Structures are given as structure tokens and as C-alpha cells.
Amino acid sequence: MTDQRPLRVVMVGHVDHGKSTVIGRLLHETGSLPPGKLDAVAAASSRRGMPFEWAFLLDALQLERDQGITVDVSEIRLRAPGRPITIVDAPGHVEFLRNMVTGAAAADAAVLVIDAAEGVRDQTRRHAGLLPLIGHRQVVVAVNKVDLIGFSAERFAALEAELATLLAGLNLTARAVVPVAARDGDNLVAASPRLGWYRGPTLLQALQDWPGPPAAEDQPLRLAIQDVYKFDERRILAGRIESGQLAVGDTLCFSPGERRSRIASIEAWPPGTAPMAAGAGMSVGITLADPIFVERGEIASHEADLPVLTDVFHGRLFWLKPAALGRGDRLTLRLCTQETVAVVEEILAVTDAARLEALGTGAVPANAIAEVVLRCRRVVALDDGRRLPRTGRFVLLDDDGAIAGGGIASPAGHEDLRRRLVRKADNLTEVASHVGRPERARRNGHAGGVLWLTGLSGSGKSTLAGELERRLFDRGCQVFVLDGDNLRSGLNADLGFSPEDRAENIRRAGAVAALMAQAGFICITAFISPYRSDRARARQACGEGFHEIYVQADLATCEARDPKGLYARARAGKIAEFTGISAPYEAPEAPELVVDTAAMGVEEAVDGLVSYVTRVFVK
């Protein structure tokens, strides 16, 4: 029995090669049209002084009727017996390529429509060239208007050969090349007597024979976390299984945070409908056995097959924006529910999609295809797009929405940061100290721990850290301020100020602070540390005794203080990615303490901190 699963089919091809006519006539031949629709189209056609125009069926918007071109994606269902088929009509006009991509990305199957008399044209190449990037591996080709070549088998064969060359170069396979005369209905649904020499399927048959997608359940698990709900006593992680399957009791690793816990339950409504397992395509809600920190953007996997962690990768993308993409450009990158800023570090190759010619390695013009190296501001979890398409593709956006999409060609050649971020050696045995933390606490008169001050530049972190260190020391505490600049002159001398080096700087600072806490010290740090994920990692390194202290002051106040003159330089464009000006600050969601330095003076703030330390460290 043939596949009965619904199939969404996109029609692509050069403008005027007859996509909308193929669809209109296909609807008519399959009896899918409501009564009166043909009359309405005839009336609309004659009102505009045109012969009967099938395209009016789909080109419902006024603009399209007047200009005779499809502007946006339209959808309509066929009522043929057998498999349910939805047709997506995508515009052939080059200006509307963004809409063609929208249509093609939503489809399971693609039909490339080519005018038999005109042959392969710019948009034929462009659309065919984009299909593999959008995720299509196969096409059905409809060679339309074969009446214009006199239903000639020879001329059809010549065109078929030309197409074979084109598609082979693009890694696209033609499931069928069907000669059709759409205006008259030849070979759309029924085999045409005028094309007796043709032995292949009709267009409808070729679509009904289209194989279903490969079973994503059999691939490694990737659960993309969308949100964390606390509507009641349950803490539910909501997300979609992009591939693989999960079951209650499984241990999951959440990347890039690299925290692990067991699935305690799968939640669902109405009551009594919760399954014990779920597979690819399901939007699930799970609860975990441990209260670990998980947020939107993390990808959950099984230990046996984890995603790659990296902040730099090769991508092959299509570029949809009128303005060219250049080296150094900064864009929003989304990969499943992960979002970060990415910089175009290198442009390796640019291809003119309409002529399929190389354009060198300069800027990427509108509607071109390019191979680029993207460097992300933070570490992301991803896969090779050829292996796991859904976690191996990305979208770039600007303020108006998506402007590029692409596949992760290969993270090869770039280090999988998991080794660096988690730990390189796996033959480590943690050596327990002969002196326990409680013993040290008894001798010092206070517990060891970390006071992690975070806030904008100029919020008062360093001032507070210094004053607090003096006051605590004078009270007999073992206290030490871990200074960023001091670290950079020694331990972190190999690090610069690139996003990944900044992340590494914070990671090392967190590790050092954790050691000092174990040694019984109250370690105060004063890093801007703008990213929640970096601070969460520091918290994880430290374990108990970590106190996140949000040194709060609004941007205007900080900028007015500007103790190091940094804001002035950032405003003048002399410092790139300055937190608060050109880079984000992610305020803590649940800090242990908030110190509002805009509202109180240094003395008052330090008093507050001392009393906090006394409360939590001195038992």
C-alpha cells in the first residue's frame, strides 16, 4: 500500500513557466474546486481583458491579479482520492525569494516547473539551487507547455539531459521528469494520449508515490527546551523532541549548560493522558528528579550521543536581504530555541544562485549562496546538518525577522568545546581533603564561600568589593578579592577579549573562587559577568556557599559615574561589545542579594553587605 500520510508539495520555478496554471488545472482535474469558482475566475479574467487565467484561483490578492505574478505563498488542498496533498504555490519572481523559501521550507516535496520552450532559466537554477539548502534532496520536474514543442519526444529528451546535469551539480535527485501541458491538463492526473511515448507517472502519481520522511525517532535524542513553567508545585520543562525519543527514568544531559538529571515524569493534560515515553515531533513537558538549573535554549540529549559544543562553525547559507552580507557583520543567530549573537568571521565562498557561478570571497549579495565561518558570542549546542538536520541548521535574523538560513556544513576543524568546558581528562579521581570544610569554618569563625558581584561597569562592584574586604578583614575574617585584571596578568594571560575568551576568563575565575571557598576563604569577585549562563557555571563550580549579588544601578547612573572613562569610549565607538551599550547585560533572575547603588551610598551598601555576610557565613 502506498503512503497515506499527508504530503505538502511546493511548486517552484521561473516566473511565467506556469506554476499557478499547473496548480489551478490540477485542482480542476481532481475535482477540488468549489462550484462557481471557475465562473468567478472567468469573470475576473475577462474584467481584465485576459483569456481564462488559471492563476487567478490562487493569486487571490488584488496586487497579484493586476500584475499577474504570485507575491506570496498560497496554500490549497487537493481532493484527490488516496493521499491528502496540500499544494504550496511559491512565487517565481526574484524579488519574492523570501516567500519561495517560506513555502519550500514548509513542504515535504518539491515540484520544479520548467517551460519546455524556454528551458532552464535564472529562477530555475536559483530555486533548484536553494532546495538542498532548505532541506530538500529530491524533486519532481514538471516540463510544462510541451504543446509549444509539439509534444516532441526528442526535444523533451534534450531538456531532460540538460536538467540531469543541472540537478547532479546541486546534489538533487529527480524522482520523475513529467512532460505536461497544464493549460489543457495533459499528464497532470490522467496520462495524455498526446504524449503516448512517455512511460513515466503523471504529475499526481509522482506525488502520491513520494516516500515519507525518514523516521526521526530512530535518531539520537534532541529535546529543545522552550520554556520552564511553574504554574503549580510542579516545575515543568516544556519543549519539542526534534529527534529521537525519551522515557521516564532516562538521564538527560542539558547542553550547553552540561547539567544532568533523570526524567521524573512526563506531564500532560487532560489528566490521565500522560505517556511514559515520547518520540520525535512531540511537544512534551517533563519534570526532573533534581532541581538543576535549566533554561530556554538548552538541548537535552542522552549521554551516549551528545551534541557538539562550540562557538564557531562552518555554515552554508542562503542570503535573503537586499543589503550584502560582509565579513565582520553581526547578526542574531537562532538554532532551535538557542539564540545568540554571531559574527561573520570569514566568507569562504560565494555562489551566484541564478547562474551557479562562483563570485569570489567578498561580500554576499542578495539571494546568493555562501559558505561562511560564524563565531557566536556564546557556546551553542549543535550537530552536523547532514546527520541531524533539525539541530544542524540555523537562521540569522535582523530587527525585521529572518534574513538567512543555512546548514551546519561541519563543525570539523573547530574544537568541540565540551572537552574544555567540561573537563579534558576522564581518569580523574577527586581527592578528598584531610581537613573538612566544617573544621576550617570552626577555626576561621565563618564558613568559606563566594560573593559573586555582578552588574554593569560603573555600578560599584569594585568599590564595594574593596570596602567589604577591608571591613571583613578587620573583623577577623579570611577574605580575598579576586581581581579580573590581576588574573589576566597571570593565570589568564593567554586570554584576550573575544567573546569566547571572556567566557573562558569567567570560567577560570569561577574555578579559582571555588578553590578559595574550599580553602575556607570568603572570596569576593567583581566581574561584570553579563551572561546568566556564565554565572550559572560559576555557581555550579562552587556548589554550596555561592552567593550571587546583583549590584544594581541603571545605565544612566553608571554612565554618569564612568570611573574608567569606558562609557565615553564605547559611545564613541572605540570599544566594541561594551556591556550596556553594544552588548547585553542579563540581569540575575534570582540573586541571593540585590544592592541598589543608585539609591544608597557606599557606606550604607557596605553595611548591608556586612550584615548579609554575618548572617549567612558566621553561624
Next chain:
Amino acid sequence: MDPLTQLEQQSIFILREAFSRLDRIALLWSIGKDSNTLLWLIRKAFFGRVPFPVMHLDTGLEFPETYAFRDALVADWGLELIKDPCPPIEETDPSLPPGARVAARKTLGLRAALARYGFNGIIAGIRRDEQATRAKERVFSPRANDGSWDSRHQPPEFWDQFNTRPPAGSHLRIHPILAWSELDIWRYTEREGIPLVPLYFARDGRRFRSLGEIGITQPIDSTAATIPEIIAELTQTRTEERAGRTMDHEAEDAFERLRADGYM
């Protein structure tokens, strides 16, 4: 996965994206079969809750059965209902045909509600197969300040990476059931046991296939008194779902004009 579950799961994904990315959202609830399905999907997405207000753009012209159904469901499901009355017909564009002017009151009502409550996301239960201009919609569709829709310059939308940034001072329309068909809605309503206004079921040889206001929605001839009978009827018919909606047929572009101006 069966096709209905596939649609359901995709809609839940969309709803959770909207809830995660936008901080002030509301459901536009027409109390018809589509927005009831949407309400059901919302409860599935949020584990039994409807964690934002539902808004009925009330023209005062609904059928008594519709009002009774609305109030019963609000009580049963604990919905936070906004039911501000729509501005009168005199305030609508007089160049529109009469049926469209009745519908345009809802556009004005929505505009007023947006201004009053400051929503940056409005969830609406429109479907692509209902009407040709709706077929062109995006799942996340930006609207201008006055609610109008620029169908000619829509941002691309692919791989479920929606445009979740509302335009400055305005809002996004979110369409979680855009990919569903009329038959999908009925099959799902039957499978899940979703409650409905009784006017959808035939009485004295007539029933409502598309439910709107008194005066601008006409019933169809039908004997289908149960959901299986309605499904059987729909698999046979080739008449359009909105054939009973006056405003769609008054002029070639009447509905398109309504939608460009902010109608759902």
C-alpha cells in the same frame, strides 16, 4: 504519528513560542469551533491552564446560544474574559459594503482593546483553507500601529523560527491553527470531545457551518446533527466554508480590504 496529532503538536509548539517570547498576549475568542479548538490546545500546551486573557470582540449581535455557551465555558474553565463592546457601525468605513461594515466593528473593537490593554501578541484561530487571503498568512504575522496587515512585504518564516519581535508600538498576530483544515477541526473536536455551540448541529433541516453574527451569517441546508454526520457531509460538499458569510461575497476584494485593515 497520525496527522491530527502532528497538527496538534505543532500548534502546541507555536503557542509555547508565543507565550515564551511575548509578555502581553491574549486569545481572540470568537466562541466558534476554531477558537474553541484553540482554547483546548492552549490548555494542553499549558497543562490545563489558560495563562492569559481570552478576548471576545462583542458586537452584541451574537446568537443567544453563543452567549450562553461563552458564559458557561468561562465559568467551567476559569477563563479571564475580556468582553468590551465594539464601537457602533457609524464609526466604520462607509465605503465598505454593508455586511463588511458589521464585521469592521470587530476591527475597531480590537484596535480599542489593543490600546487599552497594551497587548503585543494576539492569538487568532484563522486557517489557511478558509479563505484565499488567509492562505497567504504567516504563523507570526506583524501588524502596523493601526492593526493593518502589509501582505506585500511579509518577512520570511521558515524552520519554525518565527518573527517574535513585535513591531515598535504594535503587535504580532499569532496563528497556531493556520495549517488545519475545516475537516481537521471537526475530526479533532470529535476525538477530544471539545464542547461546541449547539448551532453547528442541524435543527429543522438547517445548521451553521461558519458561525458569526445574526444578520451576516446564514445557515446552510443540512441534516447533520452529530459530528460524524457533519464530517460525512463535509467530505462530500464542494461548497466553501464561508459561503454563508455575507462580507466575503459583497465585492471581489471585500474580505481582503477588511483584512488589510486589521480584521482577523
